[in-house]
Amino acid sequence: MPRITVTVDGVGYEEEVEPRLLLVHLLRDTLGKTGTPIGCDTTNCGACTVLMDGKSVKSCSVLAVQADGSEITTVEGLSANGVWHPMQRAFHEEHALQCGFCTPGMIIAAIDLVRTDPDPDDATIREGLEGNLCRCTGYCNIVRAVRRGAQEMGVNTP
Amino acid sequence: MTEQLTREPATGEVGRARRRKEDARLITGRTQWTDNIHLPGMLHVAFLRSPMAHAKILRVDTSAARGLPGVVAVYSGEDFAAEQGSLPCAWPVSDDCVIPEHPPMAVSRVRYPGEAVACVVATDRYRAADALEAIEVDYEPLPAVLDMTGALTDAAPKVHESGNKAFTWKFAGGDIDAALQDAPVVVERTYVQQRLIPSAMEPRAVVATTDGDSFTLYSATQIPHILRVMAALTTGIPEHKLRVIAPDVGGGFGSKLQVTAEEILALLITRRLGRPVKWTESRSEGNLTVHHGRDQLQRITVAADRDGRLRGLKVDLLADMGAYLMLVTPGVPVLGAFMYNAIYKMDAYDFTCTGVFTTKMPTDAYRGAGRPEATFAIERIMDELAAELGLDPLDLRRRNWIAHEEFPYTTIAGLTYDSGNYEAATAKAMELFGYEELRAEQAARREAGDPVQLGIGVSTYTEMCGLAPSRVLGALAYSAGGWEHASVRMLPTGAVEVVTGTSPHGQGHVTSWSQIVADALGVPFEAVTVLHGDTAVSHKGMDTYGSRSLVVGGVAVLRACEKVKEKARRLAAHMLEAAAEDIEFDAGSFRVKGTSAAKSIQELAFAAFAAHNLPDGFEPRLDADATFDPENFSYPHGTHLCAVEVDTETGMSKIRSYVAVDDVGNVVNPLIVEGQVHGGLAQGIAQALYEEAVYDGEGNLLTTTMADYLLPTALDLPDFITDRTETPATTNPLGVKGVGEAGTIASTPAVVNAIVDALRPYGVTDVRMPCTPERVWRAIHGSSS
Amino acid sequence: MIPAAFDYARPSSLGDAVEALTDAGEDAKVLAGGQSLLPLLRLRLAYPTVLIDLGRVPELQGIADEGDHIRIGAMATHDDVVRSPLVNAACPLIALATATVADPAVRHRGTFGGALAHADPAGDLPAVALALDCVFLTRSASEGREIPAAEFFVDYLETAMDPGEILVAVKVPKLGAGWGYHYEKFHRTAQSWATVGVAAAVHRDDGTIQDVKVALTNMGSTPVRAGAVETAVRGLDPHDATSLAAACDQADQGTSPPADLHAQPDYRRHLARVLTRRAIRRAADLEPG
Known part of the structure; x- marks a missing residue:
């Protein structure tokens, strides 16, 4: 299985993942970052949108392996020191x-x-x-x- | 618009535009959606679903799937046949109502596409999905039953052995034959309420777990309390051994007012395996198998005098039940029965509804449940009658509506509307809308032959909500009541814990209930917490649907507060050595009249906790339970006006402005009320313009994804202009009426009326919903597809 | 939903990519931005054995000025294209149409080359590439090819590329001064695919239309060049509404529009006529943008 490194909300992770693992499942199931939900199968709803290297992407339509080396920001990473964005x-x-x-x-x-x-x-x-x-x-x-x-x-x- | 937010500031908490307590976790991602729940040893369930609308199941071979990596168990319907029971229908509306067996997992026959025929239980969701493909099922196809009218013919293939008729339900008020006979004007129309997919943003999800004795079911449900009763009855798990939790729930709109196959099967699987299991729906699975809404064929006839006075109304309804009767499937059209006469006075009203089985997903409650359908038909045909008589649509309505001085008014359908002021709401809406100016522009565009025509749509709606009255629901053959329960507890530190039987999933009950309690007990808004959605915490309740939560549940909270206050008064009198009747309450303080001697409610809470000096027989607590069961529904109303520009070359309709003036009685939180109206409008407009669940000729659902079932985006909806009139309800002490469904009920006919109004010069008298550009274009050009 | 399992390769050069694709055989698929492919995989409508991820192949990146044309790398994202000063200056029709593709998040991942190689006739970019006579640069293990747009789109979701061939870049001719552009997209909601779309480029001089290029989205199994309209419109005064409308009434010639949830063929034909007229008027700068 491919090994990837990814930074999520400022924390670095190194994971072995199946190639087919969706980025959103990496976040939710593997890393426990459940703040990002899943609402559809077809990129329509946008509930799973995260920032990938600063730009919005739908994490249900990105493979975890495609995110290798990238920096992800989810809704959980927006507040700083308890102060809301x-x-x-x-x-x-x-x-x-x-x-x-x-x-x-x-x-x-x-x-x-x-x-x-x-x-x-x-x-x-x-x-x-x-x-x-x-x-x-x-x-x-x-x-x-x-x-x-x-x-x-x-x-x-x- | 925010007019109401800048009105005179409320003196207390009730009426203030408080920002929601719920938001903090939702905007930071610290949510607990059911799919977020992870329990040690948890397994994942995936369902294999019928690709056919109607078939005999000849064989289900699960052997290949069993051996695959990560697979713990594979089951077919046969495996559950002895224990799965039948999914409940709680509303057998008539004596002739046929409630067919509805196995959670199909055993020998499937009757709609998407019906579960097998499932895999695996160590993770990926392996569960893989193993589904290794299950083999042999079907013997049977003919699909798709068209309601055809389904009722003798030659039609049968969905169930008993035939395709589920029930007939009738109502008659006045002498309809006399009203229709010799009426100078009779208008008859048939309207199609297309099938809708509710599309709550959170797909359904279930987690079930057991310690071998007791069971816990987490579900994305609107109805943890009803679900607990029904799941206990269906599975045989004793009610006291079953706890149901609705964690954060991402919208419902009626779609999560259900007892689903997946909830029951999750309990059965965890009972067998002794391990926690989770099932999370995919959207394409949900479009197939979350109950659908609407799907009625409405034949409506209205008779009037030449001056427009209504004589009688006759409604003949076919309602598509789908393949089975689910929790309140047959009750949906029956709820509508009382609303066709709407705000109008008339001599007679006759209603017949036939429920029809087809090989489609069962229908059930979707935002408004019966009332949007009724309101659409009457408001559409009022426009047709106005056109027939050459009257302005608002003028025709004025000639027939109940005048504000006539309340309370008992309608031809037998309901007593307690309050209302249709004149005031209409006047305000016309002013905000610029009614006369837009009519002038419309005339100018017609005169000029502008390819973009302007239409003005009117909807002067009312609705019955706040479900409740248990006695009335009983008289309508509903199996349960409609009361609501609340507990209010003063904690030793002076904070207040409220337990509500309502089960919010976006409505902001925590905030609104806090406002009610803050005023009633004179405590800070911040000092109130509200617990809900867990049957182990909220031990009784009737949950959230039918715009009932504030009208019934909010009033229960108020009543519990009153009881707490009376206890506190007694304790204060004891401590202050005064008579209870000499204690006056103001802003959280109990004071001996005419003195400065007083105890704050916080001091009393601690005194009750310490219990050092209590009156004889006074239990050491300052808390109370209350239930509320109103004697009547509540009747929000309002006037909605919609201006639509129709491009006659392409058929595209674009809403130019939308004004909604609603009267939902007194308002606890104007911000939340406005939000409910906005969301309701969006869903009602979407029915008019965008949404339709489409089955093909073989009975396959074509709209299985959000790419095919079109939901409006921010670009497809206008900025709404909303305002209110406030005519308090007289049937509850808060004077509130309910707001969850009003926008949806009102807006659909306003939009379609506007489109038809734009096209009257082309001879158009109707456009079927959704009013797609193609349908509008064909209506203009007189061709059908 | 969840994709079926597949193997994954992430080549770091075009040579490696071509080799990986060749080695992987006919059940391999190229992964560009994945915005069409991943939903198909999740719905299990496709079962590739191997995905060749082109995301780290430098030869496929970038947008460059090459004199009489610009070269858009196949892996340039829609967002890159929309924001490219070069594209906006030299080939604005590409930028206009790309801005209507899906939504911002999808445009951050979806690629110019991916959308064209997917060859969905309901997609917006194939018709634009056809209207502008773009040239597709491809590479296989044995050769590099230049395929004109008119030959590139073969059938529904099918291009002239062979299984072992990768789209490297697209050459977009610069039309020069005096041209106006418009992409008229007609769809039911902002998210829905074009019921019909019209890509138009118009060259005006001396008050008449000297030259015009028009192609249609979702009017057949491939994008369709509206040749009859182009012939009929040349030489017209765009202010002559009657003549222009008559010319545009030929827009549906040679099309075979599909029937689907959103429209029947006769309505699509009608739309093609109306929208072609509007697109040409807009491109000729007669109606406000």
Whole structure:
């Protein structure tokens, strides 16, 4: 079995993995990083979105072996010293989650969006989130949260 | 929009836009979804599912699978036949209702694609999936039964030996023949409520474990309490030996209001193997086998006078049950029966529903459960009647709705609406929407022959929710009641522990209940914790569905608080050496009237705990249990207005603006209420425009993935404009009505009415849902596909 | 769901990749970005014995200016393409269409070459490559080939490449000044595949359309070049709405559109006509972007 090294939320791991092991199963089942959930089989829902070397990817559609040598950030790695990331705070303040199952992926996708567009308008936010499905909120509050999170990220990122 | 958030600030906790206590773990990934649970020695289950809609099972050969690496056990339906029982239906709606045996794992026959025929238990999910492919099953195909009308003919192949009719349920109010006879205007339509897949974001998951005597079942369920009763009855595990836990649950919308085959089989497997087992659904498995919603064929006839006054309404409904009756399958159309007459006065109403078996996934509750279907049909046909009479759709509604001074009002369907103000909600919605301006723009576009036409859709809905009243549910042949339970306990330090029988999965009960308790006991919002979703902690309850949690469960919390307060008053009187009736309560303090002598509720909590100086007979605790069972449903209502631009060249419909003014009575947390409305709108709009579960001619489900079953993204929905009127319910002390389903119930007809309104100049009188561009285009061009 | 087991190779040069693919035999599959392949594997709709991961092959990376064309490495991601100043300046139609592919996270992994080699006629990029007369550079153990787009797409999910052949890069001709571009994608939700798509490039001069290139997405088992429209549109004044519409009414000629959950063939034909007109008008800068 291939041996891979991967850094997840700042911690280095070395694992032997089956080639077919999905990155999301490496995170959840092997490493116990269950903050990242799985919502579909077809890259549609985006619940499993993580940052891989700084860019958003759907961890259900990346093999663990493809992530060899890379740095992964999940929703569990966003807070620093117990201080929420501005995007996490914005989701809380704007009531941008209900059941919360899509939230890890949604927050990661939002942070990725702000990486490339620090001051997105509503249309840009909606485009940036088209790969992340939410069944609870109707997206209005998510759009508001991303706008707010983007503003706060401009000021202050942990 | 956030109008309501900037209104006059609430003086207490109730009414404040409190940010949710639930969020912290959800936004940081410290969640406990069922699939996150890992127990020592845990095995993974994978199910082999029927690729056929309808077939005899001739042979299941599991031998090759048994020898594969990591495989611990392989079972077929025969292995469970003696112990698996039948999945329950708790709502035999009529005397003639046929409830067929529903084995959790098929033994000799499959009746829908996706029905479980075998399973593998293995050391991990990868090996379990591999071994499924080594199981051989021989089927003898039987004809699929797909079309409800055809299924009821004598020549139709039978889904069950008893035939394809599940039940007939009738209701009559007034003299329908008299109302229809010689009516100046009669409009008759047939509407199709397409089949929907609820699509909660969290797929189902189950973990079952046993210590050899007692069992624990973790499940992504809305109904841990009902599940415990039903699973005990089905498996024979004594109820007191079965604990059910709903950990974090990622949405339900009715789809997790079920007792599923996988839950029962997980218990049976752990009972056999003595090891913990987990099953987690894949999305494509879920699209096949999570119960579906809607799927009704509605023939509706309305009779009116020339001035638009309604005389009578006749509804003839076929409801697709799918292959079996599950927990409340037959009850869904029956719940709708009371809603067709909606907010309108009329002389007569006649309703007939026939439940039909087909070889499809069973249907059951999906957000609104019966009321969205009813509301759609009446609100659609009101627009058709308005067009027939040349009236503005809102004008026609005004001529027929119950005036606000007429409440309480007993409808032709026999319900008593306690309160409402349709005039106020409509006036507010029209103003926010710019109704007259949009009508002017519509006229201009029509005049100019603009290829992009504008349509305006109206929905003046009400609904019955807050399920509850146990007596009424009993009269409708539902097997259980609808009360709700709560415990409120003052802890020695002055913190408050609340136990609720509701089972939230996104609704924010922890936050809202904390607000109620904070006001009732005069304690800080932060000092309240709410426990739920575990039958060992919350020992009784009726769970969460039907927009009932606040209206029934929230009121139970309030009642328990009142009891705690009375105990505290007695203790305060004792400690302050005053008469109980001389103690007044304000903001957490019990004070002797006209003096400064007082005890805080926190002091009293500690005094009760210490028990050094209690009144005679006073138990050393400051806590109480309460249940609430209202005598009536509650009736949220509102006016939704939708403007749609229809590109007549391509058939594409785009929502330009959507205004929802809802009256859900008093509001505990406006932020949560707005969120519920938003989400409800999204699902109702999605039924109108995007979603449909499609089976092909052989009975195979084509929409098994999210690539085929289209859910709206952020780009496909507009920014909603929401506001409220507040007409308190008179049937509960909080004056609340429930908000979980209102948006879904109201929005579907608003959108379709708007599309049809845009296309009236083209002679279009209906577009089948979902209103795909192709269907709209064909409607314009008069061709069908 | 969970893929069936397979072996895995991760070559670090193009030579090694070709050799690994040849050695692995016909049940091997090339893994590019995996955004189409991994869902197929998870649904167990494909059972390769070996995956050859091209993710670390340097020869397949990069976007380069090569004079009269740009060369897009097969493993350039959609995100690389969308953000490439070179692509946006020299071949903006590629960037416009690529920005409509899937969503940002998928575009971070999915590759230009992978999407083209997958040859899904519902994909957005095959029609664009066809419209622009791109040239596909491939490599096998025995030879390197240059395959014109018109010959590359053979059938549904089938290209002119042999089993042992790897797509190395795509040459995208620079059309030069005076060209306008548009990719008109019609789909039911933001996530759904194009019901029909139209890639158009229009060269205007002296108020008339001098040249035009049009190809259609999801109108057959391969992307389809709308040759009849191109002929009919040349020389037209794009403001002449009647003539333009008449020309675009030929858009469905030579197509054989599929029937599926989202549309029947006659509706797709109708859409092709309407959307071709719109795409050409947009490319000719007559309608706001």
